[in-house]
Amino acid sequence: DAGITQSPRHKVTETGTPVTLRCHQTENHRYMYWYRQDPGHGLRLIHYSYGVKDTDKGEVSDGYSVSRSKTEDFLLTLESATSSQTSVYFCAIRVDRTYNEQFFGPGTRLTVL
Amino acid sequence: AQSVSQHNHHVILSEAASLELGCNYSYGGTVNLFWYVQYPGQHLQLLLKYFSGDPLVKGIKGFEAEFIKSKFSFNLRKPSVQWSDTAEYFCAGYTGNQFYFGTGTSLTVIP
Numbered sequence: 001d002a003g004i005t006q007s008p009r010h011k012v013t014e015t016g017t018p019v020t021l022r023c024h025q026t027e028n029h030r031y032m033y034w035y036r037q038d039p040g041h042g043l044r045l046i047h048y049s050y051g052v053k054d055t056d057k058g059e060v061s062d063g064y065s066v067s068r069s070k071t072e073d074f075l076l077t078l079e080s081a082t083s084s085q086t087s088v089y090f091c092a093i094r095v096d097r098t099y100n101e102q103f104f105g106p107g108t109r110l111t112v113l
Numbered sequence: 114a115q116s117v118s119q120h121n122h123h124v125i126l127s128e129a130a131s132l133e134l135g136c137n138y139s140y141g142g143t144v145n146l147f148w149y150v151q152y153p154g155q156h157l158q159l160l161l162k163y164f165s166g167d168p169l170v171k172g173i174k175g176f177e178a179e180f181i182k183s184k185f186s187f188n189l190r191k192p193s194v195q196w197s198d199t200a201e202y203f204c205a206g207y208t209g210n211q212f213y214f215g216t217g218t219s220l221t222v223i224p
Contacts, residue, residue: 031210035214040216041216042119042203042215042216042217044214045211045212048210050210058211090156090157092212100145101147101159101162102147102159103159104156104158106155106156107156
């Protein structure tokens with residue numbers, strides 16, 4: 001599993017509250033990704049990072065921000081959570097040396113009431 | 114825009130039946146294609162990948178996929194499915210530092 005952990009694994013919060021999800025990797029991979037998974041939509045890219053302090057937007061970035069101050073940590077923040085952000089969030093890393101394979105973390109199930 | 118599409122949303126098969134799940138991609142340039150499997154309550158795991166060379170790619174658990182450039186397709190196959198193959202299957206393509214996922218196919222195998 002490429003040493004990827006996510007925290008928390010489950011979270012229930014209320015509309016309007018800020019939420020931060022953490023992705024941690026132990027193998028110093030340069031590229032990290034945040035996805036959300038929703039029924040009928042598959043996985044959609046929120047943001048990704050290609051190095052410390054280097055990030056870019058994905059397909060569904062509105063309402064989300066990210067930060068990467070260390071190689072091993074990639075944080076996803078919902079500044080003011082909405083019910084439409086109820087989802088399962090997956091972090092992934094890209095392994096360059098094996099032709100761009102992605103390995104995924106265990107996921108965080110977020111419920112916004 | 115780059116995209117990956119899966120046409121089968123839900124497939125139900127009996128054990129020992131053959132499986133083929135469709136996947137099409139819509140971008141040019143270097144083609145990196147993947148199939149992932151997600152068992153209930155778990156994260157995505159890589160089944161197989163294609164980068165170049167032999168268009169018939171073999172993966173884990175007896176799965177294989179064929180890359181057909183002229184059809185922009187990368188269909189997943191398995192000659193004989195088992196109950197344990199019940200899962201959701203995602204096709205994905207990589208280009209421009211991003212991965213593009215299909216919407217997934219839910220496979221149910223009936224014992």
